[in-house]
Amino acid sequence: MATSGGGSYRNGTHRNSLKVDRPFSMNSNPKTSVKSKPLSSSGLRRSSTGSIGAAKDDAGVPGRVRVAVRLRPRNTEELVADADFADCVELQPELKRLKLRKNNWDSDTYEFDEVLTEFASQKRVYEVVAKPVVESVLDGYNGTIMAYGQTGTGKTYTLGRLGEEDTAARGIMVRAMEDILADVSLETDSISVSYLQLYMETIQDLLDPANDNIPIVEDSKTGDVSLPGANLVEIRDQKSFVELLRLGEAHRFAANTKLNTESSRSHAILMVHVKRSVKGKHSALSSEKGSNLHMKTLRPAIVRKGKLVVVDLAGSERIDKSGSEGHTLEEAKSINLSLSALGKCINALAENSVHVPVRDSKLTRLLKDSFGGTARTSLVITIGPSPRHRGETASTIMFGQRTTSIFWMMFLCAGTSIVWFRAMKVENMLKLKEEFDYKSLSRGLDIQLDKLISEHERQQKAFENEIERITTEAQNRISEVERNYEDALEEERVKYQRDYMESIKKLEEQLVKNQQKHGFEKVPVRSEDDCSALTSNTESSKISAVEEVSELKKLLQKESLLRKAAEEEVNSLKSQLAQWKRSEASGNSEIIKLRKMLEDEALQKEKLEGEIAILHSQLLQISSEADETRRRLDRGGSGKVPGDLDSLFSQVKLQQQEPGNGEKASVAKLFEQVGLQKILSLLESEDSDLRIHAVKVVANLAAEETNQEKIVEAGGLTSLLMLLRSSENETIHRVAAGAIANLAMNETNQELIMGQGGIGLLSITAANAEDPQTLRMVAGAIANLCGNDKLQMKLRGEGGIKALLGMVRCRHPDVLAQVARGIANFAKCESRASMQGTKTGRSLLIEDGALPWIVQNANNEASPIRRHIELALCHLAQHEANAKDMISGGALWELVRISRDCSREDIRTLAHRTLTSCPAFQAEMRRL
Numbered sequence: 001m002a003t004s005g006g007g008s009y010r011n012g013t014h015r016n017s018l019k020v021d022r023p024f025s026m027n028s029n030p031k032t033s034v035k036s037k038p039l040s041s042s043g044l045r046r047s048s049t050g051s052i053g054a055a056k057d058d059a060g061v062p063g064r065v066r067v068a069v070r071l072r073p074r075n076t077e078e079l080v081a082d083a084d085f086a087d088c089v090e091l092q093p094e095l096k097r098l099k100l101r102k103n104n105w106d107s108d109t110y111e112f113d114e115v116l117t118e119f120a121s122q123k124r125v126y127e128v129v130a131k132p133v134v135e136s137v138l139d140g141y142n143g144t145i146m147a148y149g150q151t152g153t154g155k156t157y158t159l160g161r162l163g164e165e166d167t168a169a170r171g172i173m174v175r176a177m178e179d180i181l182a183d184v185s186l187e188t189d190s191i192s193v194s195y196l197q198l199y200m201e202t203i204q205d206l207l208d209p210a211n212d213n214i215p216i217v218e219d220s221k222t223g224d225v226s227l228p229g230a231n232l233v234e235i236r237d238q239k240s241f242v243e244l245l246r247l248g249e250a251h252r253f254a255a256n257t258k259l260n261t262e263s264s265r266s267h268a269i270l271m272v273h274v275k276r277s278v279k280g281k282h283s284a285l286s287s288e289k290g291s292n293l294h295m296k297t298l299r300p301a302i303v304r305k306g307k308l309v310v311v312d313l314a315g316s317e318r319i320d321k322s323g324s325e326g327h328t329l330e331e332a333k334s335i336n337l338s339l340s341a342l343g344k345c346i347n348a349l350a351e352n353s354v355h356v357p358v359r360d361s362k363l364t365r366l367l368k369d370s371f372g373g374t375a376r377t378s379l380v381i382t383i384g385p386s387p388r389h390r391g392e393t394a395s396t397i398m399f400g401q402r403t404t405s406i407f408w409m410m411f412l413c414a415g416t417s418i419v420w421f422r423a424m425k426v427e428n429m430l431k432l433k434e435e436f437d438y439k440s441l442s443r444g445l446d447i448q449l450d451k452l453i454s455e456h457e458r459q460q461k462a463f464e465n466e467i468e469r470i471t472t473e474a475q476n477r478i479s480e481v482e483r484n485y486e487d488a489l490e491e492e493r494v495k496y497q498r499d500y501m502e503s504i505k506k507l508e509e510q511l512v513k514n515q516q517k518h519g520f521e522k523v524p525v526r527s528e529d530d531c532s533a534l535t536s537n538t539e540s541s542k543i544s545a546v547e548e549v550s551e552l553k554k555l556l557q558k559e560s561l562l563r564k565a566a567e568e569e570v571n572s573l574k575s576q577l578a579q580w581k582r583s584e585a586s587g588n589s590e591i592i593k594l595r596k597m598l599e600d601e602a603l604q605k606e607k608l609e610g611e612i613a614i615l616h617s618q619l620l621q622i623s624s625e626a627d628e629t630r631r632r633l634d635r636g637g638s639g640k641v642p643g644d645l646d647s648l649f650s651q652v653k654l655q656q657q658e659p660g661n662g663e664k665a666s667v668a669k670l671f672e673q674v675g676l677q678k679i680l681s682l683l684e685s686e687d688s689d690l691r692i693h694a695v696k697v698v699a700n701l702a703a704e705e706t707n708q709e710k711i712v713e714a715g716g717l718t719s720l721l722m723l724l725r726s727s728e729n730e731t732i733h734r735v736a737a738g739a740i741a742n743l744a745m746n747e748t749n750q751e752l753i754m755g756q757g758g759i760g761l762l763s764i765t766a767a768n769a770e771d772p773q774t775l776r777m778v779a780g781a782i783a784n785l786c787g788n789d790k791l792q793m794k795l796r797g798e799g800g801i802k803a804l805l806g807m808v809r810c811r812h813p814d815v816l817a818q819v820a821r822g823i824a825n826f827a828k829c830e831s832r833a834s835m836q837g838t839k840t841g842r843s844l845l846i847e848d849g850a851l852p853w854i855v856q857n858a859n860n861e862a863s864p865i866r867r868h869i870e871l872a873l874c875h876l877a878q879h880e881a882n883a884k885d886m887i888s889g890g891a892l893w894e895l896v897r898i899s900r901d902c903s904r905e906d907i908r909t910l911a912h913r914t915l916t917s918c919p920a921f922q923a924e925m926r927r928l
């Protein structure tokens, strides 16, 4: 019987080599097969924050559903329509986390087995999502790869892309077949494929669409699922497989056009059967021993069978919208049925439930033998970035989260539903932990800070010592070389001079000797006899002169050789010196590098200290709030706080911690129980504790979009504004401003806020507040108001822009980000008005003196600040009336920088377009 071998199965890089004839089927004994996973507590990865995620080495654990999330890049439409808005998700691939923005203030964090950003290549997606499953199929297991997500988020791109025009774009189906073909031997093994579509609980053959009511047959003994009515095509090469996929796609498209549906309303299912011949152990043994030669031929070859099922699921967005967007109720029900049945089966498997409800839908009946048990399953959740589809994205993610948590549930909490939902959301777990543990967290942070400081000091000291050592060593070497060089030069010079003098001396002596000889011979006039003697004398003196000349020549040659050697020596010394100079320069660059590292370290330290300071202040705040609550409870629980309000408070908190909980009490029910009016009336209570308590409840409720209308209708907005006017308590200001900011996300409420003098009240609060969190909330509220085209003049007239700019005195990055957002919103409305011709003259932002701050922060290191300011500059630049101020204020050069360096392509393009379309900018650039 097979064991899992999962421990050695890591992201598809290493395949286990287990030999099995048939994998477990789901109903063979799900309980045993799930339990048989060789995981101990060491198989769990617990992050430093206490959250729980998938262990890295569980990639191939059978029965485990691995869930990856993949973000599609913005498409052309989103680049234009959402240019001013951030994506609704933020990915942290290194932490395997995804943050889903709830609003401007808040986000939920989810953890996955893999987080694939918009930059993830198709190759990487295949490797992390599909390769482990494909390899297990080659080893004789069954496996399933599914894609789930809203229409248009990239399910088909991920699974079915053929990539003929660009091989890098090949999807999972094509890559899987490539790997399979590369691993099998077509002489002994076989690969066959069916391609089907499941629409309205009917299975249609995509290779022969006339064949459209295919029954599912299950082998009662083995649990194997088969579709005898479907075409099963043998694959021998990649080309024929791609042809088959193309044919299937064409039929799918044609079938769906006929049904007047879109492809995303059906599930597309590719089944790949791999049969491999395996040399049996017995036959190998017996032939080795040579005991019975016939045994080998008589014993049948063992066939190892694996099945890979790739499912492109129907679009997830259809589930809740039955009857809408032109598709029928029946269709919606059918999609709903199959997807929820799939979820239930996975759920039942994870909980070791004896009953796995596979019969509930055709999809699950079809997958029955291909997930759970020893089968490996990968689910890729595809999402889009658009903030407009946040709701759909959230519900898609929740499907993935249900699935991803299943595995951990078994180990963590024996299946209590409370922990189930907490496990889905990392953030909620953190919240729980903080409530109990904030003091030790604070102590931990202190210790961490001490450690960081001492480590930093130690490193700094070591760096400084190293720099000193390198500098001294380099200087010593340089002076030594210089000394050597000078000595050698001097020595050479002296030697050369000495030799030269000696040669001169010798020549002079020789000359004197010669002159003496010739002088002696020339004096008298001789007789004939004398003449002949003289001739012989002259002959001999000629010979000796020739000899002398040749000796002199030799001397000269020797001299020139010596000189050459000396020159060579000098050259070699020179090159040595150059070499030393070079090594000195590289020593210097090393020192510069070390200095840079030191500076980076110091920056990092500063940043950490800043973060820790913020954490400290948050902890202090939590701590004092907790103490306050505890004191109130100690005083008798409800001394002044009515019991029903207390329960509402805790219910609201619980509700926020457990979004998606189907059993949670609806807000309407809560309002019925306590009455919103009653809560709002407490906002005016004499007791400040009670007022704080009530404003927090209202703020919590206002964070949910669904409650906002009710709060405003019941007069909650007026009461919150009253609190800003009448209260002097900073907490009340902070919480009330936060609630107003959330209400100010809606256009109708923005008008109401302005109508009730809200901008004046927010401006006064901004002027008096010191606490960065209060300022952040106020700035956020004004920033939301800045985005309303109709309110521009009034907002500016009542001092809104000045109030916004006044808040930059607090240098907290969160406050600055909100100020920048407000400015960007305002500039965007102005540029729209200018284009429509309803606004002329220069920007009110420039009138109110915002430009210097904008220019100063256009390259701020905090990306939320920088991004908003970059957008604001692009909007301002679109209106010619602003050009003069922008040029003189230095904004033009920031625009040039943005058009070159901005990391977001859409902003870069916008800046570039603006620059090229404005004659004043063009003229200025030409001038300079």
Ligand SMILES: Nc1ncnc2c1ncn2[C@@H]1O[C@H](COP(=O)(O)OP(=O)(O)OP(=O)(O)O)[C@@H](O)[C@H]1O
Residues within 6 Å of the ligand: 071, 072, 073, 075, 118, 149, 150, 151, 152, 153, 154, 155, 156, 157, 158, 262, 263, 264, 314, 315, 382
């Ligand atoms: N990761 C990606 N990178 C680039 N383009 C992508 C990516 N994912 C999807 N797209 C593009 O987005 C568009 C929609 O993708 P796709 O058709 O795969 O979505 P889908 O979820 O399968 O939709 P449906 O449910 O309607 O079938 C296509 O044009 C596709 O090329």
